[in-house]
Amino acid sequence: MSERIAHSGLKNKVMTADEAAQFVNHGDRVGFSGFTGAAYPKALPTAIANRAREAHERGDEYAIDLLTGASTAPDCDGVLAEADALRFRMPYQSDPEMRKKINSGAMQYADIHLSHSGRQATSGVFADIDVAVVEVTRIDEDGNLVPSSGVGNNVEFLDQAKKIIIEVNSWQSLDLEGMADIYRVQPKTPIPITDTGDRIGTTYIDIDTDKVVAVVETDSPDRNSAFTPPSETSEKIAGYFLDFLEGEVAAGRLSYDKFCMQSGVGNVPNAVMAGLLDSKFENIKAYTEVIQDGMLDLIDAGKMSVASATSFSLSPDAAELMNQKADHYRKYIITRPLQVSNHPEVIRRLDLISSNGMIEADIYGNINSTNVTGTRIMNGIGGSGDFTRNALVSTFISPSIAKDGDISAIVPFASHIDHTEHDAMVIITEQGVADLRGLSPRERAPKVISVAHPDYRPLLEEYFEKAQTGKHIHTPHTLSEAFSFHQRFLDTGSMQK
Structure with a gap:
């Protein structure tokens, strides 16, 4: 890891994930890196989940509010949800275990436009960010962070956080350095991009190294789900x-x-x-x-x-x-x-x-x-x-x-x-x-x-024709039947029957 952690002061803060998890306390608001299964922390989520389980076994409360860039992976969102370690989550998720907890009411979830999420974090909508946990591919000599396979809301979380934990992942290629273009958006200031390929910032994220409380070494792949062959x-x-x-x-x-x-x-x-x-x-x-x-x-x-x-x-x-x-x-x-x-x-x-x-x-x-x-x-x-x-x-x-045809997309x-x-x-x-x-x-x-699928077209045409018999027909609806497809699905398991 010597080439991955080039800052002398941060080398002295290397510790295990379990040790680093002690900096994440009950009630903390935590900003994780990660976006669509890439660049999320690989070790801290499990360590935090274990800490939550231990606290619950003692009869103590332990849950955090989690902010990310978007979805992460089962070994991040999934393990935290399973351990009941989350009280709140934003702005996007795709984990089955987390989905169950959200829909059952066991945890709160705010579904937010991704372009709004970082701005809301910096403007104080979510109060203080206590800890930022961010994966990188390298820390350079000046303490700057070289992003791994994604950037997401990392800049905002790192700027706002009181404490920073860095995961340095040696699975991520060192040749990713130079791919990122880090630019801090300023209110009321135009973003100077006029062409897709314009570069307007730096290739690294500069941070306040005094806020770093732990550096954790990992060597784990991103989620990387396989795509099925085209149907x-x-x-x-x-x-x-x-x-x-x-x-x-x-x-x-x-x-x-x-x-x-x-x-x-x-x-x-x-x-x-x-x-x-x-x-x-x-x-x-x-x-x-x-x-x-x-x-x-x-x-x-x-x-x-x-x-x-x-x-x-x-x-x-x-x-x-x-x-x-x-x-x-x-x-x-x-x-x-x-x-x-x-x-x-x-x-x-x-x-x-x-x-x-x-x-x-x-x-x-x-x-x-x-x-x-x-x-x-x-x-x-x-x-x-x-x-x-x-x-x-x-x-x-x-x-x-x-x-299998039980749900119509139209x-x-x-x-x-x-x-x-x-x-x-x-x-x-x-x-x-x-x-x-x-x-x-x-x-x-x-x-x-x-x-629409041919099986559903007659039903839709029948609804549209009936809706136009009403008094006001700019946008014709028969409100008593507007959700008839959904009600049939709830009653019978199919929108068609």
Whole structure:
């Protein structure tokens, strides 16, 4: 670790994770690094969970409030939730154990736009941050931190925290140094990015080394979940998305050169990027949240010229490739603080096309991306709102059905609304493309119904026809039946029966 911890004073603060966990006390507000399964602390979560269990066995209280950049992993969010070590969590999570605790009411969860989370932390919304626990790939001679596979809200947490614990992970490639572009967003000050590839900051995070109470050495991989092979459904959705892009070119609204994209995480977005490999688009740019496998493929093929994000979200094979070739990929990839990667000002300026997933859409174009049947949280809104509201064109992509056809992604009225009809412009399923731009609510409804699964179209058409018999029909609804799909699902286990 001598080359990883080059600051003489911080070398003297190396200790075990169990020793470092003693600095994290009951009731503390703790800021963790981590974003979409990358760059999260690997050792401290288990040590904190063990401390919580020991306290509970003694009959003592022990729980902390946890702030992150986004989701982490089972060995972080999962172990803490399982040990009942969390009282509160924000801004995004995807862990099954944590989801159970949130939905049962055992812990509180604030689902926050990611672009808001760091600003709220620095403005005192969450009061003081007692401890920041941040993973890095290296500490340089001056005590500056070289980010590992993500940046997230690290800058804000490190600046605000009273105490800092650093995990130095030797699994992360030393060649990641130089990939990050660290810039502190200042209120009322424009962010000087006019092109995706602009670098405006430093390659490291400078900190107050006097606040560091512990340095912990680790050698553990990121979560790195494997992507499943593209299904027939995901390939159809990708095909329709590419057809939509071709239509934008034909209409003179898009060029084959320097198309700028944002993409959510998952198998369908990766299928879209696989389709771009064989497309006419060249010099593709990505201004997004995460670097995915498909982006590495586009870079390797010479199709993507630059990708800006806050973190990685790679499969195990792609993560191994990144560790082997980080010195190559840092010529094309920039990792930024979350406040920059998701900032509305920059997103609007770059005229990008966004693409995100959803749980359901209603016939007028309102999108639910967070709560099943309106009450049960899945993951959270993440950054989809940041990009949807500010993109040149916002798209939502999803299979038209789930649970073997028992759930329709198109419903009469969304049971929870994260993205209103004013922000969602295009909906794409394996059934086709619904371009809702410039249409009134009654003009949008047939378009949305057309991309529903054929098994559900008659039910949706029947609802829309009945809703138009009312007195006020700008946005026709029959409120007594607006949630009939959801009620059937709760009663019978299927929206269809």
